[in-house]
Amino acid sequence: MNDGLNSVKITAGEGARAYHHGALREALIDAAESILEERGVEGFSLREAARRAGVSPAAPGHHFGDARGLLTAVATRAFRDFGDALEAGDVGTHRSERLRGLGMAYVRFALANRARFQLMWRKALLDRDDAGFCAAGDRAFDILDRVARGGDADEGPDLTALSPSIAAWSIVHGFVELALSGAFGTGPEELEAATEQLLPRVLDHLVVAD
Structure with a gap:
């Protein structure tokens, strides 16, 4: 089976990382938690979650649809x-x-x-x-x-x-x-x-x- 079906690699500049599909999802949740801890929900954004996870701004949308x-x-x-x-x-x-x-x-x-x-x-x-x-x-x-x-x-x-x-x-x-x-x-x-x-x-x- 093509490895591309089981993993995802997203380019986001120098900080880009390669994640297994499930690991990226968890990494984005981890990133969101850190934002909430530091800034509260009012300071939360998908773009910032993506930046902290080291992936493209579009990546969270692929997994979660939107901020909600x-x-x-x-x-x-x-x-x-x-x-x-x-x-x-x-x-x-x-x-x-x-x-x-x-x-x-x-x-x-x-x-x-x-x-x-x-x-x-x-x-x-x-x-x-x-x-x-x-x-x-x-x-x-x-x-x-x-x-x-x-x-x-x-x-x-x-x-x-x-x-x-x-x-x-x-x-x-x-x-x-x-x-x-x-x-x-x-x-x-x-x-x-x-x-x-x-x-x-x-x-x-x-x-x-x-």
Whole structure:
């Protein structure tokens, strides 16, 4: 089979690089993440992502279509990593312990990945119908839902059945928004203290039956 069908080489001046097809896609996502970290979403552009990946300005369009497509890919990867963090935080015997673990994991992920975390919820900038994005987001919510609702998690997705999960989500996400806005301080030590000392007490206000 012609190697050209499995790889792509794009010329972009002296910084041009040769990538395997899949590696170029990941390189562009990496580049987009670095832009978001440094400049925020307002400073993001496909051209800058291409420049950082060392490829032509047209290259991102071949893989993602437009800026929305690339940002959706970034948000999808972020949701997958977020789900992994929640899975790792789901520890303990009782539901209250497990919710505390999930809450701590939720907040720690957000504080360690501010730019990506904030993008995850900027739905106007993302393709909300993208299958990968939907699957990654649903998985993250399902991890919280199965703990918050416990034995009731198979009752169906009506709003009444989801109320324990929405309550847990609202409390933790609200805590994150306060932390990101500087309400608990801006230094790493202050944020760690809020996560370790204040968050568990906040989560204690969730009434759950073990």
